[in-house]
Amino acid sequence: MVRRKEECPVALREQMRGGNGTVQITDYVSKEELYNKGRLFADITLNPGCGIGEHVHEGEEEIFVVTQGEVVYNDNGEEKVCKVGDVLICNDGEKHSIRNEGDVPASVVALIMLK
Secondary structure: OOOOHHHOOEEEEEOHHHOOOEEEEEEOOOOHHHOOOEEEEEEEEEOOOOEEEEEEOOOEEEEEEEEEOOEEEEEOOEEEEEOOOOEEEEOOOOEEEEEOOOOOOEEEEEEEEEO
16 A cells, blocks of 8 residues: 555644644554554644644654654653654653754654554
């Protein structure tokens, strides 16, 4: 199977988890296609000034790979600037947030795996 980019559903989320601005989420696959082992595999685009607010993952793990631009990643209260190719991991029971403080859009591929 090949799923073309234009076939992937896109959702806009305002102030996602208390973050600023509008976040664009392009789902690569559905939850059902993850066989109940995950709940998200998607591209997340953060325009300048946008972000996802701090939240805790319980019973799951989230992994980001930065694919465009730079992001500020809050890793359990410690902020780190992350660039293309960096892998960001939020384990079960941990908290994180992410935001774009740059002048150009930033993107991450996100995978949420269930415990």
